[in-house]
Amino acid sequence: MNIFEAYNSTKKALQKAGIEDYVFEAKQIIKHITGFSSSEILMNYTNALTEYQSNNLTAIIRQRELRYPLQYIFGEWSFYGRDFYVGPGVLVPRADTETVIEVCLDYLKDKKEPKILDLCAGSGCIGITLAKEIKDSTCLMAEKFPEAMRYAEKNILRNKAENARVIAGDIFEGAGNEDKYDLIVSNPPYIPEKDTETVSPETKYEPHTALYSSTDGLEFYRAITENYKGSLKQNGMLCYEVGIGQANAVKEILKTAGFADIGTKKDLNGIERAVYANLK
Ligand SMILES: C[S@@+](CC[C@H](N)C(=O)[O-])C[C@H]1O[C@@H](n2cnc3c(N)ncnc32)[C@H](O)[C@@H]1O
Structure with missing residues (x-):
């Protein structure tokens, strides 16, 4: 899965979980797991996620589906x-x-x-x-x-x-x-x-x-x-x-x-x- 696909699937999952700010949150999560800034994401959106990043993303989405605060996840x-x-x-x-x-x-x-x-x-x-x-x-x-x-x-x-x-x-x-x-x-x-x-x-x-x-x-x-x-x-x-x-x-x-x-x-x-x- 590349960064663009990960962003889209994160948005979908968060929207389904009833999270109002799902677009903002999906962007924050992608920045968090890749360590990229907004402009770096735009320049590298076809990069494939590493296995570690992909597992991290799955874990974060699971926590957000339980509505555990994003701020606590990021620390x-x-x-x-x-x-x-x-x-x-x-x-x-x-x-x-x-x-x-x-x-x-x-x-x-x-x-x-x-x-x-x-x-x-x-x-x-x-x-x-x-x-x-x-x-x-x-x-x-x-x-x-x-x-x-x-x-x-x-x-x-x-x-x-x-x-x-x-x-x-x-x-x-x-x-x-x-x-x-x-x-x-x-x-x-x-x-x-x-x-x-x-x-x-x-x-x-x-x-x-x-x-x-x-x-x-x-x-x-x-x-x-x-x-x-x-x-x-x-x-x-x-x-x-x-x-x-x-x-x-x-x-x-x-x-x-x-x-x-x-x-x-x-x-x-x-x-x-x-x-x-x-x-x-
Ligand atoms: C609404 S939070 C505000 C925290 C921070 N000032 C902010 O704006 O994000 C209220 C804080 O008051 C603390 N608190 C509750 N009862 C208290 C008390 N009797 N004396 C002092 N602090 C108390 C809570 O632990 C909590 O950290």
């Missing part, structure tokens, strides 16, 4: 232009979360040596990205679960983010709140427990503890707002990623806690994805 995924290790035990960085990065970078652009706290850090994609983008910043990340924290540690090294570090800690116990920060950012678990069945088949392989929060999904926003209000510098910003339809409720939590200049930013699908506010 890495790109976020805001950088590569992060991912795998069982950690949430895969989502493109939606880049909306939060944009809000934070806009806020940080005029700050000198800003101090950042990233709560519920997971792979570290938020904290590491901010630390890399704002060279004179220092970023502390807190993550409760050791399986997830190990990915953040590896991703700090992979991305050479010397100004970022991660600690084990629970936001309900105020992990990291003994200092004062210019920016506190969090993408906490926010899917209401009752919605377990509405998530994609791939999401079922991701850790429950990274995704779900109480019956209304707002427990982490209430706790972080309350436990970390005292850890913001004057005019400091608190920025959250929120789930679909949660923006108004989170704005209300911030307003009740005394925050000002509350705003939101939509993601590329037009969904209010980031909610932010300042503490005067």
